[in-house]
Amino acid sequence: MKNNSSVVFVCSNCDAQFTKWTGKCLECGKWGTVEKSKFLISNDKSSPNDQTEYEPIKMTGLEEVDSKKFARLKTNIEELDRVLGGGLVPGSLILLGGEPGVGKSTLALQLAALIPHSLYISGEESCQQIKLRAKRLKITGNTLKLGNATAVESIIKTIQQQNDLPLTPALKSGGTHDPSLFKERAGRGQSTNLVVIDSVQTIYSNEVEGEAGNINQVRACAVKLLELAKATGKTIILIGQVTKEGTVAGPKTLEHLVDAVLYLEGDKYHVFRILRAAKNRFGSTDEIGVFSMESHGLQEVKNPSEAFLSGRGEPVPGSTVTCLMEGSRPILVEIQALVTKTNFGYPQRRASGFDLNRLQLLVGVLAKRADLPLEAYDIFLNVVGGLEASEPAADLAVVLALASALKNKAISKNIAYFGEVGLGGEIRPVSQTEKRLNEIKKMGFEFAVIPHSKNTTQIANIKIASVKNVKELVEQILK
Secondary structure, three states, rough: OOEEEEEEEOOOOOEEEEEEOOOOOOOOEEEEEEEEEEEEOOOOHHHHOOOOOOOOOOOOHHHHHOOOOHEEEEEOOHHHHHOOOOEEOOOEEEEEEEEEEEEHHHHHHHHHHHOOOHHHHHHHOOOHHHHHHHHOOOOOOOEEEEEEEOOOHHHHHHHHHHHOOOOOHHHHHHOOHHHHHHHHHHHHHHOEEEEEEEEOOOEOOEEEEEEEOOOOHHHHHHHHHHHHHHOOOOEEEEEEEEEOOOOOHHHHHOHHOOEEEEEEEOOOOEEEEEEEEEOOOOOOOOOEEEEEEOEEEEOOOOOOOHHOOOOOOOOOOEEEEEEEOOEEEEEEEEEEEEEEOOOOOOEEEEEEEOOHHHHHHHHHHHHHOHHHHHHHHEEEEEEEOOOOOOHHHHHHHHHHHHHHHHHHOOOOOOOEEEOOOOOOOEEEEOOOOHHHHHHHHOOOOOEEEEOOOOOOOOOOOOOOEEEOEEEHHHHHOOO
């Protein structure tokens, strides 16, 4: 039968497919991202009489599944375990992304040295260069093995040899895995080995056209490594670079293929690094891990609140403290505001670590509901330490910081604030009030200003003041 095929054009940004080339993707609106794909779509329709014999799937009851052999592997890095949801899951494929120099390779090398019988395969550095970096970071690993390769087929064979399992045709061709391997793997027990590949943009497959880092190459290599992880039970970590837009370089489909996507955030001007999960099939995406970049590598920050408040000096106008919830963890951060008379016709609004649109909204509420003349002032807002204050609970502290800076009146450093501010000037309750108050008390604060509620939580040894609206708060604090 004649096979009439049509070429598929795929967008490298959103993976949308088209039957003809177009300069602009009609789905995501990006220009120059639609490229010709190697894969073909067949237009032939099989005859109704053509039936392929497939083996039925063997189904297993939920209660019959043995999860003891599939237990998570603790990494001994508590901040990483918190983000992962309790540790590494055997047979998972994890993507670790971040900007150049943020510490991705450092964290991966530290982790590989802690997990027994790990492999660190790099396409960017030679083994000698990795050794120099490990020596500088004072990293030792008696069972850690280093390798240098860019061909994904060579990487697969190396990992297969470590697991003493044959290389199946499925892994060679990038197809589905052989179900018989799961039976053999279950009989032998789960492998706890870890494989780190640095980075996904440097590896390629001989079966796919294009250079390393190409959309088709990245997708094909990820599929092969995903099948390998499921077949051998090994945890594989792929390191990926980040573009200027803040997404993983290469296709967005790479994030859909892997089991977890971790982002390491931070810049060279701050010592703190924040590890977040953008996707996690085995845990929550709300948790964060806090690290500090030291001369000997990334070190865990056991008490983030203490670290973020460590540089606070004497009370100054425009400085307040709020409590944010990052997953299940309360963290105290300092909010700083600077309000100055504008020299031009249009006042400036700048924010670091806080949403600029949210800042504009709060400025409007203060001007309308609290009668503060902010229209002719430049406003600068900063969240100290590099943490993003993205939840509405920071509104109350931001409002007080702006009012304090405008009036040039310092607020006591023994008070912490949290609450959401509405357009009517009302202060609304936020979730997990008790956890926030306990953290405020733990850090030695004497007072807490919270939204008014019928069931106000009482915490011993800390004074709590509840307020209903912004105007009342500004009058009481700055009178």
